Amino acid sequence: MTQSLLHQILDPANRADPYPIYAELRKTPVHHEEDGPFVVSTYYEIRSLLHDPRISSDAHNLVSTGHDPLAEPAQEEQSELPPSFLRLDPPEHDRLRRMTNRHFGPPHSPHRVDGMRGELQGIVTGLIDGIGDPGRIDLVDQFSYPFPVTVICRLLGVPREDEARFHGWADAIAASLDPDPDADPAERGKGAPDARMQLGMYLAGLIEERRKNPGDDMLSELASAKGPDGTLTTMELLSTAALLLIAGHETTVNLVTNGMLTLLRNPDVLQRLRADPRLAVPIVEELLRFEPPVQLVPQRTPLADIEVHGVTIPKGSSLWLVLASGNRDPRRFENPDRFDPDRRDIQHLGLGSGIHSCFGAPLARLEAQFALSELARRLENPRLLEDPPPYRQNAVLRGPRHLSIACDGIRP
């Protein structure tokens, strides 16, 4: 039997190259299978929905439609942590995002990310120096995973040595985003509520400690600072800290790994980057278009019946926005399947758009730019040992589980 397009997207067998399925999907910009979500795959339609105030991110507004593999009960039924601002609508979303941003970016904290440049460079250097046998490197385990974890720990003030404790919880939460179309929806993400609770308890202990002994990290500031919006409640602080910790590394790992994979498949670009590290800026933007670590946004719901491309999407239905497909839409991008860092017009959807667009974007970009330019500069004659590499199961947060590469040596 031929698989439905929805099943094909979710099937791990298609993870290495989902793009032909997206091309098929775009023939019907609003795709709907019986009892399934409404799947939107074309650039302009996705963008307009991301900016539409009638579209909610709050799971409370979702009316269960039966077999939508991603439909899930509102979060607090699953766990004791309230939803983070990723899953809230205005005005709560805006208030929490504003209060968090006070300690992360301009205008109140203009130096937070920029001030990490030296640290980023130091972490990248340390990890590359620590690569043992250049003949067999697992880029994920040895570089792309530890790098953003170390960075987000430093930013938040989470002890790096606790990684072994939160790694399992973070993985379970990330995996709960991964829909298995054939599993009983009630069973899906079974490990996540427990993981969220454990992570919440762990962070609560840490915040208690930071309140007593504040540092210059974000957790200390979020826990004590009072701004025009007041202070975060303990529960708001916990769900925000959990969001930052997870969003801060489960995505960047894939951008760096997808980046190296794409560069090794395009050796001319790798060579140009080695000669001119400033090329890392357009390369990272093109990567966010070409191989976005967040492939789709599966948690949207219309607050009223809305019409998109001639299809009425009913109020309360489940809406998926396939960012990675919009990024390859030939109506928007010339030659979309070509990796071309010289592209001038590159307003991709890789970091979302609208009020929920990626909060950590300046940090994510800087991390990937440092990582790729240093890998290009220091690895001598790097090559892929396995192509395509094995992928993580996750269809939403897509990226290689391992990336085996070899090189002739490590330059100082």
Ligand code: HEM
């Ligand atoms: C390459 C790395 C990253 C990618 C591709 C990425 C991608 C995204 C995307 C697509 C969204 C929008 C989700 C939606 O519309 O529902 C988002 C939101 C978010 N991201 Fe990132 N992200 C990355 C790194 C980071 C980092 C490093 C942080 C934290 C420091 C972060 C924190 C967040 C937060 C808090 C949100 C929610 C924003 C809101 O709801 O207002 N992300 N990210």
